Amino acid sequence: MDIPGILHADLDAFYAAVAVLEDPSLAGKPMAVGSGVVLSCTYEARAFGVAGGMRMVDARARCPQLIVVDGSFGAYSEYSKQVFSIFETYTPRIERISIDEGFLDVTGSVHLFGSPREIGAEIRKRVREETGLAVSVGASTRKFLSKIASQVAKPDGLIVVEPGDELAFLHPLDVSYLWGVGPVTKRKLTDLGINTIGDIAATNPDSLTTMLGRGASSHLYALANNQDPRPIERHRKAKSVGAQSAIRSQIRTLDEVVPILQRLTDRVAERLRAKDRTARTVTVRVRFGDLSSVTRSATMETPTSATGAIMDVATALLKKVVEEFPNHETSLIGISTSGLGVGEPMQLAMGVDAATTGGTPAELEYQSLDASVDELRRRFGRSVVTHGSDLLSSRTAFSDGLSDIMTLRDDGIPEALDGGPEYVTEEDVTQSG
């Protein structure tokens, strides 16, 4: 396999480019997408020193005529879909890294479509013609090297690193091109007199280890010597699901923070269910007014995707933080769930809606029973209420009003329904389907 068949394709200034396509009057002007911070900006804005990640106030200071537009995520995923479907006509071996970049392994496609260089050129042409977007492409025999090549190729370029030329291409480049070198590592390397990737390759690995630790140093040393055995991975499963929210006004008490945590937990649990996943570990992050932050986590005995169960754990963790750091302002709160699993038998808390019983809320009565999906449907029709990994959490979620209103699909999986929680009786049910 001595052809540069690993392609890295990266859309140029993606969000900004889409904004220009949606509103052509923005073409050729300095423009940034984002509200608090710059998510993406045009190359005209970059000429003024505006860059992604920058605070919008700083961006405006550098470029007073900067036009700022809000992002529209619907349009982004539409364009992204189009672009990736073009990729798919050249190879099924695609690893999507994010909405705007991915790896393509075209080593098996050369007989059909020509050399990697020809494929890269054709992809760029087709993406330009069919979507109006510019995509830069790097090609080599290694993932990390192709990614670097596409960065060097920007904007709107194609760089192929032929086998044998790798080190000559790589070694003059600044260390920050390497995946894994951020501000902290960059500073440490500078202190060691290491500036280029070639400097890393020429350094005694032991002295790197002293400064960076075993993992990071062997990683960087390998990359600097063009070692990167990672294959293209087509389907990567998420390892965590989280949500966070920055808080502007100063708040200090648990009572003020809990509703925000509730909202975030709702979102996370819903996304877990949408992916048909469960989580075992709940992590709560609190960032204080001085921007320092702490995390507290706890692992549950049984995995769950139930809002109530996750919220119980999250609330306890949050309480711990508040007790540990009294009278601290909170500037951000986040929740993350990890230890994700699939396919555990779900435990359902069931309810019958008020229309069925023609009634007002009655006293809740619980009982456990085993039942097949068919039996559930016979007994309750559409009136599934909430589910979790154990009966207690399902019931807690239900009685706290955190339940989702759902119906059973034919495969027995609950499906979200619109409508209010009008339930008057409730029974706990173990789903056996």
Added chain:
DNA sequence: TCTGGGGTCCTAGGACCC
């Protein structure tokens, strides 16, 4: 220069088990 939201991976210490 710490401003956003979504993630991954690594390290290190402690608990616990064999």
Added chain:
DNA sequence: TCTGGGGTCCTAGGACCC
């Protein structure tokens, strides 16, 4: 009963990436 070693799981923090 103590000492030692190895492995796994959990928790907390930090760096980095898009």
